[in-house]
Amino acid sequence: MKYDLDFYRSLFENHPDAVMAWADGRYTLVNAAAEALTGYTEAELREEVSFCDLIEESEIPRAAICMEKALAGEAQQFEIKVVRRDKRRLDVHVTKVPMVIDGQVRGVFNIVRDITERKRAEEELCQSEFRLARAQRLAKFGSWEWDMVTDSLCCSEEMHRILGAKLGEINSYGKFISFVVEEDRAQVHATAQAAIEGITVENQFRVRRPDGEIRVLHAQAQVQFDENGNPLVMYGTDRDITEQLEQERRIREHDERLRIISENAQDIITYSSPEGIVLYVSPSTRTLLGYEPDEIIGKHADTYYHPEDKLRMANNEFELAEDGMIFSCRILHKEGRWIWFETSVKRIRDEHGAVVKLLGIGRDITLRKRAEEHLRATRDQLDSFIENNVDAIGLLDREGKLLRTNPAYERMFGLKLREILGSDFRTIPAIPENLRGEMQMLLEKVRHGEAVLGHETYRFHRDGTKLNVLLSLSPVRDVEGRVDGFSVTIRDITERKRTEELLLQSEKLGIAGQLAAGIAHEIRNPLTALKGFVQLMQVGNNDPKYLDVMSSELKRIESIVSELLVLAKPQAALHKPVRLQAVLAHVLTLIETQAILNNVEILAAWDADTLPTLTCDENQMKQVFLNFLQNAIDAMPNGGRVTLDVERPTPRSVRISIADEGVGIAPDLMQKLGEPFYTTKEKGTGLGLMVSKRILEQHQGRLQIDSILNEGTTVQVLLPCLDDEQS
Numbered sequence: 001m002k003y004d005l006d007f008y009r010s011l012f013e014n015h016p017d018a019v020m021a022w023a024d025g026r027y028t029l030v031n032a033a034a035e036a037l038t039g040y041t042e043a044e045l046r047e048e049v050s051f052c053d054l055i056e057e058s059e060i061p062r063a064a065i066c067m068e069k070a071l072a073g074e075a076q077q078f079e080i081k082v083v084r085r086d087k088r089r090l091d092v093h094v095t096k097v098p099m100v101i102d103g104q105v106r107g108v109f110n111i112v113r114d115i116t117e118r119k120r121a122e123e124e125l126c127q128s129e130f131r132l133a134r135a136q137r138l139a140k141f142g143s144w145e146w147d148m149v150t151d152s153l154c155c156s157e158e159m160h161r162i163l164g165a166k167l168g169e170i171n172s173y174g175k176f177i178s179f180v181v182e183e184d185r186a187q188v189h190a191t192a193q194a195a196i197e198g199i200t201v202e203n204q205f206r207v208r209r210p211d212g213e214i215r216v217l218h219a220q221a222q223v224q225f226d227e228n229g230n231p232l233v234m235y236g237t238d239r240d241i242t243e244q245l246e247q248e249r250r251i252r253e254h255d256e257r258l259r260i261i262s263e264n265a266q267d268i269i270t271y272s273s274p275e276g277i278v279l280y281v282s283p284s285t286r287t288l289l290g291y292e293p294d295e296i297i298g299k300h301a302d303t304y305y306h307p308e309d310k311l312r313m314a315n316n317e318f319e320l321a322e323d324g325m326i327f328s329c330r331i332l333h334k335e336g337r338w339i340w341f342e343t344s345v346k347r348i349r350d351e352h353g354a355v356v357k358l359l360g361i362g363r364d365i366t367l368r369k370r371a372e373e374h375l376r377a378t379r380d381q382l383d384s385f386i387e388n389n390v391d392a393i394g395l396l397d398r399e400g401k402l403l404r405t406n407p408a409y410e411r412m413f414g415l416k417l418r419e420i421l422g423s424d425f426r427t428i429p430a431i432p433e434n435l436r437g438e439m440q441m442l443l444e445k446v447r448h449g450e451a452v453l454g455h456e457t458y459r460f461h462r463d464g465t466k467l468n469v470l471l472s473l474s475p476v477r478d479v480e481g482r483v484d485g486f487s488v489t490i491r492d493i494t495e496r497k498r499t500e501e502l503l504l505q506s507e508k509l510g511i512a513g514q515l516a517a518g519i520a521h522e523i524r525n526p527l528t529a530l531k532g533f534v535q536l537m538q539v540g541n542n543d544p545k546y547l548d549v550m551s552s553e554l555k556r557i558e559s560i561v562s563e564l565l566v567l568a569k570p571q572a573a574l575h576k577p578v579r580l581q582a583v584l585a586h587v588l589t590l591i592e593t594q595a596i597l598n599n600v601e602i603l604a605a606w607d608a609d610t611l612p613t614l615t616c617d618e619n620q621m622k623q624v625f626l627n628f629l630q631n632a633i634d635a636m637p638n639g640g641r642v643t644l645d646v647e648r649p650t651p652r653s654v655r656i657s658i659a660d661e662g663v664g665i666a667p668d669l670m671q672k673l674g675e676p677f678y679t680t681k682e683k684g685t686g687l688g689l690m691v692s693k694r695i696l697e698q699h700q701g702r703l704q705i706d707s708i709l710n711e712g713t714t715v716q717v718l719l720p721c722l723d724d725e726q727s
Helices: 002-014 032-038 042-047 057-071 116-137 157-163 173-179 182-196 242-264 285-289 307-314 366-387 407-413 433-447 494-538 544-568 580-597 618-634 687-698
Strands: 018-023 026-030 076-083 089-101 104-114 141-147 152-155 201-208 214-225 231-240 268-272 278-281 325-332 338-349 355-364 392-397 402-405 452-460 466-477 483-492 576-579 600-604 613-616 640-650 653-659 702-708 712-720
Touching (some): 032 104, 057 076, 141 157, 157 231, 182 231, 407 483, 433 452, 576 618, 580 613, 613 712, 618 640, 618 687, 618 712
Parallel strands (some): 600 640
Antiparallel strands (some): 018 104, 214 231, 268 278, 392 402, 576 613
8 A cells, every 4th residue: 555655746746747636726736747737836725726727717717617527526627728837828728627536526537738839839830831832832843844756845834934944935945955065054954864764863963044033943753654665754853952952052151150159269168077077078169278188188177276166166165057157267288387268068968867077167267356356455445445534435326325425424414324325415514505506506417427626615514613624526337337326435625715815815915016116106196185185275276276276186096096995905815707807997997006106008908888796895906907908018128018918719718818029938937837836936935826816716716828928928817707688
């Protein structure tokens, strides 16, 4: 009994068809073949899956009827479509056998055989039969009958089509021969003669259609004789094999390419026994490892593996899975160096499923390994750069959430990483409320692939201290080049800003000092007039017109002193709309006396109504133009002319040019202009041009200086401005 039970259990478990027992509304027993067929595990089939879950929806009613009949004791056989767990459809043959226990049907045994391939083969067979029938209908074979007594040749319609002839045109042997390529005619004559001699022959020859196309025919022929052995009629068929020959040629070329690939492949191809003994190795082992194939064949596949990799194999780290595996290891080159190989191993089975060979394909990945090591080293260097950088660095995802910061970030803002990690970068406490919209705008710009470099703004330390910072944002791209996140670098420039402000004020005071002598001279003239009028009034001359003149002179003094005070007084930068005409007029008021004292004429002619409006800090802009005009005056110790010109390159920009007739600047000195403490003046500091350039940069302006030695220098300032409608 136990033997029988073991026998049936073995039969059930190892049956090639899926066997599934259905009872009490569920599957109670399933074998391994059922799991493979349906894609569900045994537990899922027994506990979760109904038979309707496995049936194509349109087939469920028919399947239900068959189940009812089987439960009623009537065995069923039918073909149906089932649905695997992965939604693939299969054609199956189902045998339902009632499960009879103690004379009652307790359930149904379902024996399910996958006939998908058979169905596909049947479909292909039907298609083949259809194609064959169609080929026959289209008369792929041309047939003919030649009456050798009368030389009358009768050819089928297909024979005419093959030769490209009109129906009925080929009516004699001579006419047929005229279609045969001249070089093959002797061969056709010899074949016909052999047939006359009673030999059944086959022949292959070429014909030329009237349009010049060459076709290759395969002919078969035999002769019917009379009772005296004289030939009467020759019958035959001609098959157009042009395409077949072309296909054979392509196959030969394909086979040749495969042979060349196998012999010249850069991968090493091996066949080994199931125990790992190498049976075959491709010739590429010569170039990749330096060994002749005979030096490897007959040895174990791991003979040349690195000892550490052998140890890993011994510890089953390279366990061969059912469908094969891919592993990396080092193999000893004949010259003694180690080569990294990535090897794919597949089992080759016989018709019984037994493993007979192992197919291995190994590829040299030494360069890739080096690249990976280089990448790892580069990543370590990058991590070190980020962690030890004095600038605050943050990494954000595409949505702007903070993924990483460095210690400098925590020091700069007094925030701990654990407090802000994962937060929206725009809502981090260091960013003022009024600047969060600006941050959103910058992130959107970078999200579209642009970089933001050196954006000047401010942030707050945790203790409320205001920090002037330079903000740089760059896109981080994935392997396909899409923006996947952002990097943010923040540099604290608070101290630098303080220094710049001191330099700016120092330069302003320097300009004021330079102007002081001229302004004193300018003030002395109206003071002399005032003194004279006072003396006249003291002696009783009280003409009212004296008061008008005195009032005018006092206003002149007040205007000059006011401009000087505005220039010298420290003030916070304030950008607001300012008429360029007003800025230049004030500058000319201050510089006029200095120009007169140095015998310099300033030529400034423009239509005041055409000058645009700037958005700028008025005092800083005055300082820039005063500096350039003072430089122009200083460049002409013997006097001369300074030309001040204004033009509009575009509606949203204005160019102010200041040209002198001075000594000019040597070409080798031009590149040093703007460096701190570098100057071409005897008593200059070199800070004026540096400060002016900085002011222009803060106003999104550009500076261009052109100079010709002993001819003069032209300074051009390009600034953004409001267009006429905005003005």
